[in-house]
Amino acid sequence: MISIDLIEKTAGVLMDKAAIEIPQDYLDGLEGAAEVEDGDLSSFVLQAMLENYKAAKEDRRAMCGDTGCPRWYVKMGNDARIEGGPVALEAALRRATADATNGVPLRPNRVHPLWRTDHNNNVGIGAPEIEYGFEPGGEWIDLITVHKGGLFGTDYRMLFPSDGIEGIKRFYLDSLVAFGKRGLACQPAIIGIGLGGSKDTCMVLGKRAACLRTVGDRNPDPKIAELEDEFKELGNSIGMGAMGFVGKSMVIDCNIEVGYCHTGGMQMSVHAFCLSSRRAVARIHSDGRVEYRTDPEWFTPYQRRETVEWETPQCHEKSA
Amino acid sequence: MGNTAMPREIRLSTTPTPEALAELRLGDIVYLDGLMYTAREGVYKRALEEKANIPMELPSESAANFHCSPAARINADGSFDLGAVTATASFRFAKWLPEWLEKSGAKLVIGKGGMSSKDYKSYFVPNGAIYLSTVGYGTGALLGRGVENVEAVHWNDELGLAQAMWVIRCNRMGPFIVASDNEGNCLFERENAKIAENLHRVYEGTRPATLKRYGETDDRSDEVIG
Structure with missing residues (x-):
């Protein structure tokens, strides 16, 4: 009990x-971004962010x-x-x-x-x-x-199988460009993409992809993992950085989660977990x-199961 | 860090002289000293639409309007604790700002994301006002360190903590970025224009959605398919 x-x-x-301590995986990702950023203003912003995380921890303030x-x-x-x-x-x-x-x-x-x-x-x-x-x-x-x-960086669209990966890319870029301008999405962010499900579950999947996975984590489906890498790269090649200034730090990582959907559809949602990925x-x-x-470890094999029944793997379960 | 030039850093009063404002260039980094107040939709509606008396002397006490709600509390003894402060997106307040700038005499509008050059030229420049953007939009802890004291919280009963008028004494509070100048030029539009040159290349190999949405066409008789 x-x-x-x-x-x-x-x-x-x-x-x-959550309010005070930036998770280490996001911090590592941002430090990596700061190292390669060469836009003058974007660089200044990333440096200020790194100082801000330090100030928050030292002062115990949000x-x-x-x-x-x-x-x-x-x-x-x-x-x-x-x-x-x-x-x-x-x-x-x-x-x-x-x-x-x-x-x-x-x-x-x-x-x-x-x-x-x-x-x-x-x-x-x-x-x-x-x-x-x-x-x-x-x-x-x-x-x-x-x-x-709770305000910017998230969108949903009903796509169809005929839209294909090209359509997914378009909506992904549209979301980043629209919300990235003037930095409304508070990028660089962890971008979560939900594919499939129903409209509501598609939103839930995308949000969880952004918030419940960590930077550097990859989807166990190798083809989806490749897409995650490709989308991270694509987002960072827009030419936009922190606050919408010229730069190359838009996406700290891109996580994709999928759910089975209606045979005629390919629902898509995009979510941005911001500079303060709490x-x-x-x-x-x-x-x-x-x-x-700080790792929610939410997406276990059980959460992503495809079968009717679940057979507990032979390996021992973590339990108290 | 890549090989980048550091922007200029400037200390500025929250009741700045016209000369000090004229010195500012797009992209300069500013740190503020003096009194600043928060005002957003709640304060604007109350002051401009309901014609309530503004509870401080503007602009002599402060000419700096922060679009912000702090992470803060009011203690049982009436004192205030303020942890972090971060700006909120300003474009939503364009409806009230022309009248507010005229009435309050604000010379510095501080917020997130800036306004359009049209806004700057049509009512910032005529009122001698400049827009300062917070940095990164998440530097709440750094800005919090620049708050020397919370002098008052007006209209908390009427508007609630998030919309109340917080009067803050700043001591080298920042960093902020100069996002408009005295000609009404817009930092974000300048950056957007540079980024736009590259966009067609990034979009290569993508395709528009099969099912359109209203907003992508303004013709409501359009079937939005194909």
Whole structure:
């Protein structure tokens, strides 16, 4: 049984870490980009960003004043049991979100879409989003918080098989160029692409590709992995850098996720996880151990399974 | 880093003289000293549409309007804690800015992404105002370090924390980039024009979508297929 107090306490720590500490994989990617960038203004911007991450950690202050829209991804091992059940879990995550908004502090970004009511705590109708995933075996629960920016850099389009890779490339470039101008997408970003599914799941896949995979990670399908490399290169050859200035740092990495779709369609979504790629993860074990990390490890073989039944591989499962 | 030239760095008052503003060139890096206030759609609507009295002396106290909502809290004892500040995209405020510049006397508009050269020429230049962009759009912690004190938070009850008018004392707050000049030239348009020269090459080997969308054609009788 996993204690609900431990869940809430851990969630609070994660909110703080996500807002303040840039994940190492993104930092490594940005340092690499800064080394090759030769646009005068773009270079200056990247250097300022690197200093900013340092300042945020030293001062324990949020790395960006727009602290995004906090959301939760919860993954549970099949044998995990939570004290108070899922309702208590959701209450704990909502409390942690509200408390951290006041504590870090974060910007209270979440308002009612029509009445603009602001509870000043990032909690409201449907906020924070809480999404779930499950893994065979294991008595642990993974808490993942992502504080993604909420305005620019994301788009969806219904493409068809006849659009082909050429059509996918066009929409990819259109999204980067449109949102990259004046730096609205806050690039260089981790670009996530969702292909297939239905409209809603296509958006979910693309967002998760951007937020729940790390820089340098590759899709296990070798042809998709090749596309990821090609798209990263293509995005960085637009001639646009940070803030939309002349440069070559647009894409820190490109991650593609797919889902089976209608036989006549090829849905596509594009998402940009910005310069402040805020994510933090903890695994809570049933014996009370908590392990913090920055890789969500969301896309396991189980999450990408193609078959009707799932047979647990012979190799041992990580479990408490 | 590649072999790049460093841009010029300049200290500027938030109540700048016309001479100091005339010195600024596109792409200069600016650090600000003095009082700055945040104002965005909430403040503009309240001051301009609802005609509420602006709760500070403008522009004598401050001529620097920041398009921003800080990550901050108001403590139980009424004091303020401000962690990080980052600008929000300014183009959405074009509707109110001409009247605001005239009424507030703002000489510096600080935000994300800038405005168009048409905006600059039609109401920035006549009001003697310059646009400064934040850098990278994510340097919230660096900007936060430049905040010496939060002097007041006006209209918090009416507008909420994010839309309230935060009055901030800046001490070498920055970096900001000069994105318009006193002729109304636009840094981002200059950069866009350079990038545009290369775009046709990047798009080679791509194809337009089979199903068009309204917006790609303004003819609503168009079937948008093919």
